[in-house]
Amino acid sequence: MLTADELVRFRRGDPDAVRAVYRAYAGLVFAVALGALGRRDLPEESTQQTFVKAWRAAASFDTTRDLGPWLATIARRTAIDLHRREARRPTTSLDEVPAAAPGMVELPVGVERSYEIAEVRAAVDTLPPDEREIMRLQHLEGLTHAEVAERLGPPVGTVKSRSFRAHHRLASLLGHLREDAG
Amino acid sequence: MTEDDDRVAYLAGDDTAGVDDATRTDLDAVRALLADETTWATPSAGLEDAVVAAIAAEAAARGPSETSADARPAPAPTALGAPDGQVVPLAPRRRRGLGLVLSAAAAVIALAVVGVALLGRGDDALTEVALEPTELLPDATGTARVQRTASGWRIELDATGLPRLDGGRFYQAWLRSPDGGLVPIGTFNEGADVVLWAGVSPEDYPVLTVTEEADDGDQGSSGRRVLVGRIELP
Numbered sequence: 270m271l272t273a274d275e276l277v278r279f280r281r282g283d284p285d286a287v288r289a290v291y292r293a294y295a296g297l298v299f300a301v302a303l304g305a306l307g308r309r310d311l312p313e314e315s316t317q318q319t320f321v322k323a324w325r326a327a328a329s330f331d332t333t334r335d336l337g338p339w340l341a342t343i344a345r346r347t348a349i350d351l352h353r354r355e356a357r358r359p360t361t362s363l364d365e366v367p368a369a370a371p372g373m374v375e376l377p378v379g380v381e382r383s384y385e386i387a388e389v390r391a392a393v394d395t396l397p398p399d400e401r402e403i404m405r406l407q408h409l410e411g412l413t414h415a416e417v418a419e420r421l422g423p424p425v426g427t428v429k430s431r432s433f434r435a436h437h438r439l440a441s442l443l444g445h446l447r448e449d450a451g
Numbered sequence: 452m453t454e455d456d457d458r459v460a461y462l463a464g465d466d467t468a469g470v471d472d473a474t475r476t477d478l479d480a481v482r483a484l485l486a487d488e489t490t491w492a493t494p495s496a497g498l499e500d501a502v503v504a505a506i507a508a509e510a511a512a513r514g515p516s517e518t519s520a521d522a523r524p525a526p527a528p529t530a531l532g533a534p535d536g537q538v539v540p541l542a543p544r545r546r547r548g549l550g551l552v553l554s555a556a557a558a559v560i561a562l563a564v565v566g567v568a569l570l571g572r573g574d575d576a577l578t579e580v581a582l583e584p585t586e587l588l589p590d591a592t593g594t595a596r597v598q599r600t601a602s603g604w605r606i607e608l609d610a611t612g613l614p615r616l617d618g619g620r621f622y623q624a625w626l627r628s629p630d631g632g633l634v635p636i637g638t639f640n641e642g643a644d645v646v647l648w649a650g651v652s653p654e655d656y657p658v659l660t661v662t663e664e665a666d667d668g669d670q671g672s673s674g675r676r677v678l679v680g681r682i683e684l685p
Contacts, residue, residue, distance in 0.1 A: 282506050287506050288499060296492075299492055300492055303492050316494050316502075317501055320506065324509070386487070393491075408485035409485070411486075433459065
């Protein structure tokens with residue numbers, strides 16, 4: 270969590286504060302953009318634009334609140350804008366487009382999924398680096414505790430306890446992702 | 452093991468953990484997201500410098516009256532081989548191979564605008580929300596137009612694909628908060644031209660849901676959701 274002073278300095282464009290905000294939230298913003306756009310090239314442009322827009326609007330942000338959800342909202346809207354910009358580019362005659370080709374859509378297909386990705390990424394980013402890496406290896410690469418221990422070095426027991434702590438934290442943070450009644 | 456331990460164990464990959472079907476479904480969704488490379492993706496190393504340079508350039512353009520007197524000069528941008536002092540876009544503007552044929556599905560999506568203000572007059576601003584179906588009624592779709600008034604939040608809902616319910620059965624709309632809090636905002640029999648009212652703000656309760664209900668004396672939600680949408684206010 271950034272300090273109020275860092276956020277104030279971010280508003281002023283202080284490069285060190287900009288870097289602090291970027292380092293804290295770039296992963297979240299990029300994951301939202303990638304999730305919404307589903308392609309590797311535009312998310313980087315979207316991420317840059319998101320931080321610039323956030324800086325422009327920083328005066329309106331309540332520095333006592335978490336910056337993450339606000340940035341995620343800007344990231345999503347920026348991704349949508351980029352998607353629409355790309356969709357408007359005239360490229361091929363309609364007669365030459367196969368019937369099964371993707372159509373022009375107002376919203377990128379991943380925009381709804383980007384909400385859930387944002388929440389999971391924000392939760393993951395709260396973990397200490399060692400726990401986050403263990404979780405990444407377990408879920409993304411499908412490694413067992415023993416395989417994680419072999420990859421990272423700590424004893425298997427240490428990996429198991431860190432894994433439990435990480436999953437316990439995520440389970441509590443992501444409880445609202447559940448489809449409760451209503 | 453406690454119920455909490457079972458949830459944690461299942462989330463960590465223990466498929467034998469004692470969780471009920473509803474919890475299993477929810478945690479499967481989280482596990483799927485954790486296994487998705489998108490969740491773990493990171494931007495390239497040069498992007499940080501590009502962001503710092505872009506903001507520094509705008510701050511400098513605004514002039515010293517709008518920036519701190521203690522702010523240091525912006526560092527020369529180094530991302531993507533840009534010459535000193537020049538901010539460049541990340542990706543070259545090249546032509547894309549996107550087709551321009553409007554498919555039926557694309558036309559439906561084109562009607563769904565999420566979180567866009569249709570009017571810009573202060574409290575009267577309208578926000579349009581796309582409503583997505585669930586597995587209960589996969590062909591259902593709809594939009595909601597959300598407007599703040601002096602009496603509360605007026606929500607106009609227009610949905611298709613919802614069979615008429617009556618004879619003790621009906622639809623109910625809710626606003627849900629991030630921590631699962633639910634506020635009922637109205638009941639109706641079919642989805643065309645429905646007007647709902649909320650006494651709570653979508654800023655605090657941003658998820659709009661519609662459920663199938665029965666006149667059974669239970670004031671709570673049945674959990675049988677047929678439409679879901681997220682409200683993003685400008």
